[in-house]
Amino acid sequence: MATDAIPAPVSDQNLSRKIGRSSRMKCPAPFLSKTYDLLEEQEEESNINKIVSWNGEGSGFVVWCPAEFSEVMLPKYFKHNNFSSFIRQLNTYGFKKIASKRWEFQHEKFQKGCRHLLSEITRKKYEPSAFPTYLNPSAKNIILGSTKEEINTSRQLLMEENQNLKREKMELQMQIAHFKALEVKLLQCLTQCMESPHNKN
Amino acid sequence: MATDAIPAPVSDQNLSRKIGRSSRMKCPAPFLSKTYDLLEEQEEESNINKIVSWNGEGSGFVVWCPAEFSEVMLPKYFKHNNFSSFIRQLNTYGFKKIASKRWEFQHEKFQKGCRHLLSEITRKKYEPSAFPTYLNPSAKNIILGSTKEEINTSRQLLMEENQNLKREKMELQMQIAHFKALEVKLLQCLTQCMESPHNKN
């Protein structure tokens, strides 16, 4: 039946929101728990059959067979069967691909036997107005350690942000113009109202 | 089999991105197409069996049986079986619930027989700062004829302008907050003024 494949709601999602992940977070992101679960599940398979497993040191994991992994395992834990979407999430949470010829990923806080570390892993934040980390404005030394191209990239990003800010400023100014006009009208109304209440009655 | 329930990729998703939905858009959002499809599919059912259908005038639609709709129809078109998520999407696209005792929804541009209108429906915008990532081509030349130091100077100037723009933006936002508060007060005054034919004449 079709609905079978829709994963049951994950219980730990509820709690995590209320607490907020900022300082003392209890619940790992669902993506991390599920990925960890999925590795635990595979631990029970014999080595020969493993689609995915922890690496030798337990410091990362390897997807041995991406095709099977995507078709069989992903839908059991996620709402899709696309390897690329899984990779996208890994990147979002700061995992690194640490081998060139196989799909091995690692994250400092994602280790075999250390489920409790998961809650220390955070999403990379998407901050619309902030600088990318490598463009930290306080980093005045940028010019020393960077190539012309890198500085120029930084410059272009600033230019882009600049355009956005100007547009936003314009929009805000339009809003203000609107409010000013409104204020004038309201004051007119009020004045009329105060000046001539007598006549009608 | 589990993977059966994962909807096949929808072909019209590809095109819509490239074009951009701003002014002359060709492709409706997947959510809209799918919802329309789902209604078309039900058109073939006899009236007695309908889980969902267009309303009498074709100006909206009614989910007659939310339970069955969620369990049976949603998973065929979406990656979930939650009625509330469907509702959330309807709200995102500006649909209105137009009956109190049944699940009837309406949107000006969502009408029976008018699939072409779908592409005029837009998401309500959540827009912190949106500007398509363009790379300024004319500015690319700067890198050829300039030294690292010169580019960096340009960069620093932009950074400065940027800071200023942010400050200005903040100030404008404060002005707007001020106007909003003022508007509330004026409206209160006006209301009082109108309600109480003061001056006791």
Add this chain to the structure above:
DNA sequence: GGGAATATTCCC
């Protein structure tokens, strides 16, 4: 690898 749009979930 990551930006950004859309989808889904959760919460108020």
Add this chain to the structure above:
DNA sequence: GGGAATATTCCC
């Protein structure tokens, strides 16, 4: 109903 976080998709 909608804000906001997370998930999924698409594209560069």
